[in-house]
Amino acid sequence: MPAYQSGYVAREIARHAYQNLHDLLSEASRQFPERHAFSCGDSHLSFAELDRLADAFARYLRHHAGLQPGDRLALMLPNSLQYPIATFGALKAGVVLVNTNPQYTAGELRHQLADSGATAILLLDRLLPLLRAVQADTRVTQVLLTSIDDLENPQYDSESAGCTRFQQALRLGMQAPAVETVAGLERLALLQYTGGTTGISKGAMLSHFSLIANVIQTLELFLRPGLLEPATDVRISPLPLYHIMAFSTNCLSSVGMGLHTVFIRDGRNLDEIIGAMRRYPFTLMSGINTLFVGLMNHPDFPSIDFSHLKWVTSGGAPLNREVGRRWEALTGAPVREGFGLTEASPVVSTGTLQSPYREGYVGQALVDTELRIVDEEGNDAAPDQPGELWLRGPQVMQGYWQRPEESAQVLSEDGWLKTGDIAELDANGMLKIVDRKKDMILVSGFNVFPNEVEDAVMRHPGIRECIAIGVPDERKGEAVKLFVSLRDTALDPAAIIAHCREHLTGYKVPSFIEVLDELPKTSVGKLLRRQLRDLEIARRTTV
The missing domain is CATH 3.40.50.980 (Rossmann fold)
Structure with a gap:
């Protein structure tokens, strides 16, 4: 059991x-x-x-x-x-x-x-x-x-x-x-759409039980040791609530903890965020790498009073270590990184001011959460050795909505969720994410799946073939790069991007396009995404 x-x-x-x-x-x-439970603009509830x-x-x-x-x-x-x-x-x-x-x-x-x-x-x-x-x-x-x-x-x-x-x-x-x-805690509460490990977007079935369990897990981590004070703590919340991290932590958990949460209507509007940070004596904040970089580069950032700020939580996208160091140097408050995924409601691990900390790691598992690192032979990997991260706990989803076969691929009969993420565990249970789901691109905390981008690109009659990969980006964490071969040689990158904007949400639109005469393929004609990814890594390594 x-x-x-x-x-x-x-x-x-x-x-x-x-x-x-x-x-x-x-x-x-x-x-x-x-x-106050929530504030937004000039209104409060x-x-x-x-x-x-x-x-x-x-x-x-x-x-x-x-x-x-x-x-x-x-x-x-x-x-x-x-x-x-x-x-x-x-x-x-x-x-x-x-x-x-x-x-x-x-x-x-x-x-x-x-x-x-x-x-x-x-x-x-x-x-x-x-x-x-x-x-x-x-x-x-x-x-x-x-x-x-x-x-x-x-x-x-x-x-x-x-x-x-x-x-x-x-x-x-x-x-x-x-x-x-x-x-009825086993009743379905939320369909949160995600690509899972591959393929078309599908609804992760999150029950009242799994979501309330994740709230309780975070309460145990923050409230029980007295790190948070419901009567006084104020959290700035710029991340969008339709994203599972913000929905769970800044809506459900905020209510569970009795916090005052200040919503930012548009997390891309740095002036709005700076205004809220000036208006409220905030003690907490959640964000991602992109946001921290943008704020630190804002001309009004040095004028903000950070004297009440306890720490900042980073999640949804990998935190650049230098960004974390710079934030703490400027504000006096550390950034503690966490890890989660939609299928786990979403929080799996995180750190606090009192929990063990190791740079580059995303904390220890929440209470009642079991972690395994599984090698290619299906065995548990030794400490500090990479393998696929499996997890089990009360926050795990019921499965994918109306997709029993795909659910069975990621959920074992005894309750383990096979995340597809490559990770390591050290001897103290500290978790490090080495690589993410094989093909997924993480743009500002949002999942972008190459086949979705490629399907949109291939609607253009001037495109012969295409491959999308993720490349490092200082502002977004990762950006989409598209390699194409053309039917219409007069087609330029600007026209391809314009075409993408008609069919894709903004963060999915390629930031870079490279035209090749031929895309690499296997002997049976399968496009070789990995070869182009390795090529891009080699280029950036030699620069």
């Missing part, structure tokens, strides 16, 4: 009598009713206000939208106060969330909505034309619209046929009968 079934997480779930992720909010609203509005949204979903437990609701929003309201309302009603990137192209949105079977969506009003372009190919019938400043300047009437404004939904919900919180 895995240790977590009778371990710390199980005891904590029993002690709090958790039955639904919404219970985290119920508990926080009892303990800290008037404390206390824990009590968030609980009241989430309850209204749950009532609306059940009594007006007609959604039943298990139905899917897509959220296509930037960071906003509407996000936690909709999240905890849907969870209370037993509705399954589908986090959806508001930067998606029509093709990407169509796939995710159709694959998830979502029947309802809450999105920014300016994105309605994009939804309309694909809606006929989906099951979406309930459309809720909101605007960036909906809480400051509420709108109740919709000019778009068949749509309901978010504020009107809340008003209707407040007048509707009460909804009992849907119990």
